[in-house]
Amino acid sequence: MQWALVKGRVTSTVKHESLDGQKLLICQFLGNERQPVGDPVLALDKLGAGQGDIVMITSDGKGLRELLQHNTSPARWWTLGIVDE
Amino acid sequence: MQWALVKGRVTSTVKHESLDGQKLLICQFLGNERQPVGDPVLALDKLGAGQGDIVMITSDGKGLRELLQHNTSPARWWTLGIVDE
Amino acid sequence: MQWALVKGRVTSTVKHESLDGQKLLICQFLGNERQPVGDPVLALDKLGAGQGDIVMITSDGKGLRELLQHNTSPARWWTLGIVDE
Amino acid sequence: MQWALVKGRVTSTVKHESLDGQKLLICQFLGNERQPVGDPVLALDKLGAGQGDIVMITSDGKGLRELLQHNTSPARWWTLGIVDE
Amino acid sequence: MQWALVKGRVTSTVKHESLDGQKLLICQFLGNERQPVGDPVLALDKLGAGQGDIVMITSDGKGLRELLQHNTSPARWWTLGIVDE
Numbered sequence: 001m002q003w004a005l006v007k008g009r010v011t012s013t014v015k016h017e018s019l020d021g022q023k024l025l026i027c028q029f030l031g032n033e034r035q036p037v038g039d040p041v042l043a044l045d046k047l048g049a050g051q052g053d054i055v056m057i058t059s060d061g062k063g064l065r066e067l068l069q070h071n072t073s074p075a076r077w078w079t080l081g082i083v084d085e
Numbered sequence: 086m087q088w089a090l091v092k093g094r095v096t097s098t099v100k101h102e103s104l105d106g107q108k109l110l111i112c113q114f115l116g117n118e119r120q121p122v123g124d125p126v127l128a129l130d131k132l133g134a135g136q137g138d139i140v141m142i143t144s145d146g147k148g149l150r151e152l153l154q155h156n157t158s159p160a161r162w163w164t165l166g167i168v169d170e
Numbered sequence: 171m172q173w174a175l176v177k178g179r180v181t182s183t184v185k186h187e188s189l190d191g192q193k194l195l196i197c198q199f200l201g202n203e204r205q206p207v208g209d210p211v212l213a214l215d216k217l218g219a220g221q222g223d224i225v226m227i228t229s230d231g232k233g234l235r236e237l238l239q240h241n242t243s244p245a246r247w248w249t250l251g252i253v254d255e
Numbered sequence: 256m257q258w259a260l261v262k263g264r265v266t267s268t269v270k271h272e273s274l275d276g277q278k279l280l281i282c283q284f285l286g287n288e289r290q291p292v293g294d295p296v297l298a299l300d301k302l303g304a305g306q307g308d309i310v311m312i313t314s315d316g317k318g319l320r321e322l323l324q325h326n327t328s329p330a331r332w333w334t335l336g337i338v339d340e
Numbered sequence: 341m342q343w344a345l346v347k348g349r350v351t352s353t354v355k356h357e358s359l360d361g362q363k364l365l366i367c368q369f370l371g372n373e374r375q376p377v378g379d380p381v382l383a384l385d386k387l388g389a390g391q392g393d394i395v396m397i398t399s400d401g402k403g404l405r406e407l408l409q410h411n412t413s414p415a416r417w418w419t420l421g422i423v424d425e
Contacts, residue, residue, distance in 0.1 A: 001194070001212040001246050003180065007117050010088065012141060014132055015166030016148075024086075024141075028117055029209055032177050032198055037209045039114055039122045042086040042141055047184055056182060056194075056212060060231060061145060063188075063244030074148030074165060076086050080244060081185030092287050095258065097311060099302055100336030101318075109256070109311075113287055124284055124292045127256040127311055146315060159318030159335060161256050171364070171382040171416050173350065199379055202347050202368055207379045217354055226352060226364075226382060230401060233356075233414030250414060251355030262372050265343065267396060269387055270421030273403075279341070279396075283372055294369055294377045297341040297396055316400060329403030329420060331341050 003083055004029050006053045010042055018073040025049060027057055027077070043077035044068075054083040088168060089114050091138045095127055103158040110134060112142055112162070128162035129153075139168040173253055174199050176223045180212055188243040195219060197227055197247070213247035214238075224253040258338055259284050261308045265297055273328040280304060282312055282332070298332035299323075309338040343423060344369050346393045350382055358413040365389060367397055367417070383417035384408075394423040 004027035012019070023045045031037040034054070043057045046067065059076045067078070089112035097104070108130045116122040119139070128142045131152065144161045152163070174197035182189070193215045201207040204224070213227045216237065229246045237248070259282035267274070278300045286292040289309070298312045301322065314331045322333070344367035352359070363385045371377040374394070383397045386407065399416045407418070 001214075002209070003196075003212060010141070011169045012166035013169055015141070018148075019166060026088075026117060032196060032206075032210050036117075039087070040117050042088055044086075056180070056185070058244045058246055060244035060246060061147070062231070063186075063242050066242045072148050072151045074143045074145035074163075076143055076145060078244075081182035081189060084181045084183055095311070096339045097336035098339055100311070103318075104336060111258075111287060121287075124257070125287050127258055129256075146317070157318050157321050159313045159315035159333075161313055161315060171384075172379070173366075173382060202366060202376075202380050226350070226355070228414045228416055230414035230416060232401070233358075233412050236412045248414075251352035251359060254351045254353055265396070266424045267421035268424055270396070271403075274421060281343075281372060291372075294342070295372050297343055299341075316402070327403050327406045329398045329400035329418075331398055331400060 001056055001058045001080065002029050004055055004057050006049055006051050006055060007040065008051055016074060018070050018075065027055065041077045043079055044075050045079045047079050047082055049079050049082055055079045056081040056083060086141050086143045086165060087114050089140055089142050091134055091136050091140060092125065093136055101159060103155050103160065112140065126162045128164055129160050130164045132164050132167055134164050134167055140164045141166040141168060171226050171228045171250060172199050174225055174227050176219050176221050176225060177210065178221055186244060188240050188245065197225065211247045213249055214245050215249045217249050217252055219249050219252055225249045226251040226253060256311050256313045256335060257284050259310055259312050261304055261306050261310060262295065263306055271329060273325050273330065282310065296332045298334055299330050300334045302334050302337055304334050304337055310334045311336040311338060341396050341398045341420060342369050344395055344397050346389050346391050346395060347380065348391055356414060358410050358415065367395065381417045383419055384415050385419045387419050387422055389419050389422055395419045396421040396423060
């Protein structure tokens with residue numbers, strides 16, 4: 001798990017069927033002092049997070065496949081929580 | 086999942102049999118502002134992406150083995166979607 | 171396994187149910203000379219580690235799901251030990 | 256999958272039994288322009304690659320265990336193909 | 341698999357039961373020219389490696405659980421071989 005700042009969304013018309021109707025956020029990892037670090041990932045979001053939110057994200061595929069009720073979803077990163085201010 | 090710019094293709098004559106007939110793209114990861122970041126990976130593509138396209142890629146092996154209908158394909162990165170402009 | 175310095179905690183009201191009641195530490199990786207290196211991760215802690223402690227952390231999901239007795243917990247990093255001074 | 260330049264070999268007398276008789280290459284990752292990037296890994300090779308070759312490598316353990324017909328081989332990186340010039 | 345220089349040991353009194361009686365080495369990754377690169381990891385050692393040795397290490401959890409005869413050991417990195425001079 002890492003924490004990350006939501007920078008925006010990405011949309012895609014040509015895509016894998018498991019991503020239909022899913023919201024994808026561009027997430028920027030944060031350092032100890034909440035400064036941006038590293039490279040962004042695209043995370044699937046079911047919590048209602050939006051631009052400017054700080055979120056906890058994970059790359060666990062097993063939990064995500066359960067969340068989506070899709071046994072072979074290839075998505076990886078997703079939001080686990082919205083960090084309190 | 087990350088987003089990446091397609092930089093070109095790579096070809097290989099001597100290779101693992103699971104890669105026969107597969108298109109492999111050289112993909113450069115992108116940052117928040119779509120600037121190039123990090124090191125490239127080789128991603129298998131079934132969506133018809135080409136040089137200059139921005140793609141979503143994942144390293145999920147389980148979904149890929151389903152896509153290829155090859156139970157033990159060792160390939161990792163592949164294209165999940167082409168990002169809308 | 172890596173070693174890391176505990177920098178603080180993070181709290182989240184909106185979160186995945188598997189994280190209810192769990193303590194999450196912000197952990198900073200350490201180098202050979204115990205200097206901070208790389209970017210922090212959020213690690214679940216059951217050992218009672220606190221700010222300023224040096225901990226051993228792992229990203230093993232299987233062991234964590236056993237620890238939490240939660241078959242599909244998506245959490246990844248957690249504390250395996252507190253390093254002796 | 257990444258591409259990498261073969262820099263040499265490594266030998267080891269004291270080692271895990273699954274590595275007996277296996278060739279291990281020191282592989283340097285390459286960037287978009289085939290410049291060296293990042294840190295090397297040790298990759299098992301069955302294709303006959305040698306110093307100066309550009310290879311495709313993967314970290315897939317499942318495929319490797321099949322290749323070696325060794326159910327619990329702990330090796331990770333191995334060569335999938337030799338890139339055409 | 342990577343190669344790494346053994347920099348020392350780490351001890352921990354408060355720890356996960358699967359680590360009882362195990363030796364943990366601080367391992368520094370090495371580059372092509374055997375120069376130190378990246379950040380250290382803690383690797384479990386059964387080969388008798390000591391400070392100053394160059395070792396091959398892997399992050400394979402399945403093989404390690406077999407080695408330790410512990411089905412849910414959360415440890416990750418361990419030594420596969422000692423590199424010949």
